[in-house]
Amino acid sequence: MPVLVSQADDFPGWYQDVIAKAELAESGPVRGTMVIRPWAYAIWELVQAEIDRRIKAAGAENVYFPLLIPEGHLRREAEHIEGFSPELAVVTHAGGRELGEAAVIRPTSETVFGEYLARWIQSYRDLPLCLNQWANVVRWELRPRLFLRTSEFLWQEGHTAHATEADAAAYARRIHADVYGSVLRDVLAIPVIAGVKTETERFAGATTTLTCEGMMRDGKALQLATSHELGQNFARAFEIAYTDEQGTSQLCWTTSWGSSTRLIGGLIMAHGDDAGLRLPPGVAPVQVLIVLVKDDPQVREVAGRLERELAEAGLRVRTDRRTDLGLGRRLTDWELKGVPVRLEIGPRDLAEGTVSLARRDNKSREQVKVDGAVAAAAEALRSAHDALLGEANAQLRTRMVEVSDIAAAIEAARTGFARIPWAACGPEGEQELGRAGVSVRCLLTPEGSVPADAAQGDLEAVVARAY
Amino acid sequence: MPVLVSQADDFPGWYQDVIAKAELAESGPVRGTMVIRPWAYAIWELVQAEIDRRIKAAGAENVYFPLLIPEGHLRREAEHIEGFSPELAVVTHAGGRELGEAAVIRPTSETVFGEYLARWIQSYRDLPLCLNQWANVVRWELRPRLFLRTSEFLWQEGHTAHATEADAAAYARRIHADVYGSVLRDVLAIPVIAGVKTETERFAGATTTLTCEGMMRDGKALQLATSHELGQNFARAFEIAYTDEQGTSQLCWTTSWGSSTRLIGGLIMAHGDDAGLRLPPGVAPVQVLIVLVKDDPQVREVAGRLERELAEAGLRVRTDRRTDLGLGRRLTDWELKGVPVRLEIGPRDLAEGTVSLARRDNKSREQVKVDGAVAAAAEALRSAHDALLGEANAQLRTRMVEVSDIAAAIEAARTGFARIPWAACGPEGEQELGRAGVSVRCLLTPEGSVPADAAQGDLEAVVARAY
Numbered sequence: 036m037p038v039l040v041s042q043a044d045d046f047p048g049w050y051q052d053v054i055a056k057a058e059l060a061e062s063g064p065v066r067g068t069m070v071i072r073p074w075a076y077a078i079w080e081l082v083q084a085e086i087d088r089r090i091k092a093a094g095a096e097n098v099y100f101p102l103l104i105p106e107g108h109l110r111r112e113a114e115h116i117e118g119f120s121p122e123l124a125v126v127t128h129a130g131g132r133e134l135g136e137a138a139v140i141r142p143t144s145e146t147v148f149g150e151y152l153a154r155w156i157q158s159y160r161d162l163p164l165c166l167n168q169w170a171n172v173v174r175w176e177l178r179p180r181l182f183l184r185t186s187e188f189l190w191q192e193g194h195t196a197h198a199t200e201a202d203a204a205a206y207a208r209r210i211h212a213d214v215y216g217s218v219l220r221d222v223l224a225i226p227v228i229a230g231v232k233t234e235t236e237r238f239a240g241a242t243t244t245l246t247c248e249g250m251m252r253d254g255k256a257l258q259l260a261t262s263h264e265l266g267q268n269f270a271r272a273f274e275i276a277y278t279d280e281q282g283t284s285q286l287c288w289t290t291s292w293g294s295s296t297r298l299i300g301g302l303i304m305a306h307g308d309d310a311g312l313r314l315p316p317g318v319a320p321v322q323v324l325i326v327l328v329k330d331d332p333q334v335r336e337v338a339g340r341l342e343r344e345l346a347e348a349g350l351r352v353r354t355d356r357r358t359d360l361g362l363g364r365r366l367t368d369w370e371l372k373g374v375p376v377r378l379e380i381g382p383r384d385l386a387e388g389t390v391s392l393a394r395r396d397n398k399s400r401e402q403v404k405v406d407g408a409v410a411a412a413a414e415a416l417r418s419a420h421d422a423l424l425g426e427a428n429a430q431l432r433t434r435m436v437e438v439s440d441i442a443a444a445i446e447a448a449r450t451g452f453a454r455i456p457w458a459a460c461g462p463e464g465e466q467e468l469g470r471a472g473v474s475v476r477c478l479l480t481p482e483g484s485v486p487a488d489a490a491q492g493d494l495e496a497v498v499a500r501a502y
Numbered sequence: 503m504p505v506l507v508s509q510a511d512d513f514p515g516w517y518q519d520v521i522a523k524a525e526l527a528e529s530g531p532v533r534g535t536m537v538i539r540p541w542a543y544a545i546w547e548l549v550q551a552e553i554d555r556r557i558k559a560a561g562a563e564n565v566y567f568p569l570l571i572p573e574g575h576l577r578r579e580a581e582h583i584e585g586f587s588p589e590l591a592v593v594t595h596a597g598g599r600e601l602g603e604a605a606v607i608r609p610t611s612e613t614v615f616g617e618y619l620a621r622w623i624q625s626y627r628d629l630p631l632c633l634n635q636w637a638n639v640v641r642w643e644l645r646p647r648l649f650l651r652t653s654e655f656l657w658q659e660g661h662t663a664h665a666t667e668a669d670a671a672a673y674a675r676r677i678h679a680d681v682y683g684s685v686l687r688d689v690l691a692i693p694v695i696a697g698v699k700t701e702t703e704r705f706a707g708a709t710t711t712l713t714c715e716g717m718m719r720d721g722k723a724l725q726l727a728t729s730h731e732l733g734q735n736f737a738r739a740f741e742i743a744y745t746d747e748q749g750t751s752q753l754c755w756t757t758s759w760g761s762s763t764r765l766i767g768g769l770i771m772a773h774g775d776d777a778g779l780r781l782p783p784g785v786a787p788v789q790v791l792i793v794l795v796k797d798d799p800q801v802r803e804v805a806g807r808l809e810r811e812l813a814e815a816g817l818r819v820r821t822d823r824r825t826d827l828g829l830g831r832r833l834t835d836w837e838l839k840g841v842p843v844r845l846e847i848g849p850r851d852l853a854e855g856t857v858s859l860a861r862r863d864n865k866s867r868e869q870v871k872v873d874g875a876v877a878a879a880a881e882a883l884r885s886a887h888d889a890l891l892g893e894a895n896a897q898l899r900t901r902m903v904e905v906s907d908i909a910a911a912i913e914a915a916r917t918g919f920a921r922i923p924w925a926a927c928g929p930e931g932e933q934e935l936g937r938a939g940v941s942v943r944c945l946l947t948p949e950g951s952v953p954a955d956a957a958q959g960d961l962e963a964v965v966a967r968a969y
Binding site for chain 1: 528530531532535536537538539540543544546547563564565566567568569570571572575587588589590591592593594595596597598605607614617618633637638640642643644653654656
């Protein structure tokens with residue numbers, strides 16, 4: 036009997052099934068919320084560390100702003116609040132009484148960052164001011180789906196203020212490429228389509244929204260991270276101004292950018308197969324699993340030695356010593372959890388001086404010398420990352436077709452992405468796509484790079500069904 | 503003009519002043535909430551990393567439970583809800599409509615962990631189950647004080663389930679000593695009084711509460727971290743049971759334990775002086791600050807070289823190149839922020855082959871050879887930690903007096919801690935102390951160690967005024 040619903044039969048069913056059986060997450064007691072279990076949380080910690088390191092390298096500093104925002108504050112940026120109001124959770128009572136002014140749980144922290152940026156920025160010397168926070172946010176979801184759309188999710192949100200439009204744009208693009216693009220490709224092994232959103236799809240209040248779009252294994256798109264150039268919209272609403280070198284007061288140019296636990300959903304759907312997760316080594320809580328096939332003194336001794344050596348080599352290693360359980364059941368479980376490399380140690384192989392090295396990504400298996408097992412495991416991890424990225428790239432190439440009209444785009448979006456000249460689509464074509472359940476994921480230059488903005492001539496639209 | 507209100511004149515005023523001037527935190531827009539600024543947040547990240555590493559070493563795994571808890575869930579453990587109800591923040595509206603059942607923002611997550619532990623634990627093989635989460639919680643505060651009592655704060659909360667009472671007790675004590683005790687002493691340089699709470703001060707629902715109490719520089723106590731043995735109270739309320747090896751269903755024994763951003767308040771008040779913070783090197787975002795006294799090619803060259811070498815030595819280093827600002831103002835600012843060691847580089851010293859090494863903890867200053875500056879800085883950091891811990895220990899010894907009656911305890915608590923036989927105090931004495939604004943911080947054995955429980959005979963009480 037197969038372990039999971041098959042992807043080909045029912046991709047959404049497979050997704051739910053793998054989340055339950057790999058013990059990644061469960062629904063919380065309040066509708067739409069999520070309990071993140073140890074395996075998925077460990078993945079999230081690794082994703083966080085990779086993102087955080089790059090954010091700090093880009094010169095931003097971490098801060099923490101409050102969960103609760105006075106309801107009135109959200110009204111200062113009209114376009115912004117309009118984008119969020121149906122999703123807000125409102126605290127009306129606290130400390131045993133009704134509050135004078137209700138407070139909303141942050142759906143994002145633009146407005147409260149705006150208020151304090153205005154206070155902290157005085158002169159051109161204070162710019163750029165680049166801040167980031169790791170936090171939970173709440174946006175009420177009517178049709179929740181674990182990791183992809185939950186009423187509460189974990190994310191980082193960066194908020195920066197700059198002296199010039201060019202500096203703001205350059206910073207948003209740096210985050211887009213050097214943080215999100217890099218983590219997605221180099222750590223999560225997900226090839227990224229990086230472009231700008233159309234006016235319809237753009238973040239409320241932004242002048243340009245940069246997006247990283249990924250293709251899932253069912254050919255649908257998932258928006259993985261976005262970076263917004265906010266122009267002077269927020270600066271005007273919150274009076275974020277600085278005195279320039281000539282002593283004149285100037286409005287700042289601001290940006291914001293975010294990525295969330297949705298990345299875990301992307302990771303599951305970009306690489307998982309009918310046996311479970313396939314984790315890229317960079318975010319695998321266990322990179323090399325040592326499996327004791329049988330309880331035997333020599334097996335224990337070799338396992339202990341390899342565990343030590345793998346840890347000394349800087350790898351995340353764990354040993355499965357549960358020899359009282361059937362080997363098949365144990366291997367099935369670790370395949371579900373997506374551990375990239377296993378070293379299976381049994382007395383028969385040891386008699387020949389070897390252990391069995393199994394790779395999760397391509398299910399290959401080879402005998403390696405005990406003395407060479409650490410080097411072989413490290414090499415297998417490098418290959419596994421490249422193989423996952425290569426496989427995802429190959430799918431993207433195969434399932435992205437060039438079309439020249441809306442009907443062909445809708446047809447192509449049944450199985451993958453379509454690329455269509457924006458001149459042949461435009462806002463009207465976008466509406467027509469929308470009625471067929473298809474959306475413009477982003478706009479690219481003819482060379483496939485990120486345009487300066489959505490108004491540039493000659494752009495191409497990438498369209499797909501999306502999560 | 504002094505930089506800060508002096509501690510001797512007005513300790514609470516000094517505390518507020520240093521938080522503002524060292525740019526640690528500000529009040530948030532909703533009353534009682536807090537904005538944590540980059541310097542304090544960087545300290546918190548270092549504190550978190552130290553705690554997290556020890557929690558994982560103790561075998562607990564990180565998870566994330568939802569922010570919102572259905573109001574009804576809290577009623578399952580009557581004693582527990584009673585302890586929290588006046589502090590709850592309640593969400594009544596979400597997604598544009600009134601909720602069928604209101605949700606509270608977690609004041610702690612005991613109840614929701616309880617519900618899922620019950621689901622995840624089936625057999626003795628699943629035990630112990632040791633989980634931890636890093637999260638924000640909300641407890642409405644009528645008299646907020648930054649870091650010490652805020653309506654929202656950041657913390658970690660561990661929740662574990664065990665097969666036996668002895669195993670649960672041993673685990674709570676391991677966390678108490680090896681996580682909290684170790685981080686406080688070895689990282690934060692705060693000597694800890696480790697004991698158990700009296701029945702009055704104990705956590706609602708706990709059978710024993712272990713506490714780490716610290717003495718602040720005004721002689722008042724601050725509770726820094728607590729660990730609770732919950733007996734079978736929560737297990738009974740949430741039906742957390744397992745099947746033992748004989749096939750019989752048994753209730754589990756649970757624990758919970760937490761520490762929060764309050765630790766930053768403790769850090770400020772345990773070590774700060776009239777010039778600002780004094781950070782123990784283990785949690786200093788910048789351990790060694792290089793200061794360019796004057797802009798000069800040779801100064802820049804030496805500064806660049808030392809910065810590289812210090813970073814290579816694994817130290818957190820930053821360079822202050824703002825030679826257009828007065829040196830005095832810059833040094834005052836870095837003293838406020840508590841950077842433990844400075845290397846000040848100027849052309850006059852360089853002509854003699856030296857730089858000036860200044861220590862924040864004791865304000866000492868010495869000339870060191872450029873070639874030996876990295877080693878001297880590393881040595882100064884080690885000494886600074888020991889000196890801060892030594893100074894705090896000396897204060898604790900001086901300001902802790904042995905008394906034999908309540909009146910003397912109240913008198914002693916005007917300037918420090920008093921130790922009184924519990925037999926000479928008891929619950930009635932505790933009430934009398936309470937009327938004088940003094941509380942029993944914890945109970946110790948006559949040898950000063952942690953008692954098995956609060957009911958043990960022959961105990962001594964440590965009493966003090968407390969934050």
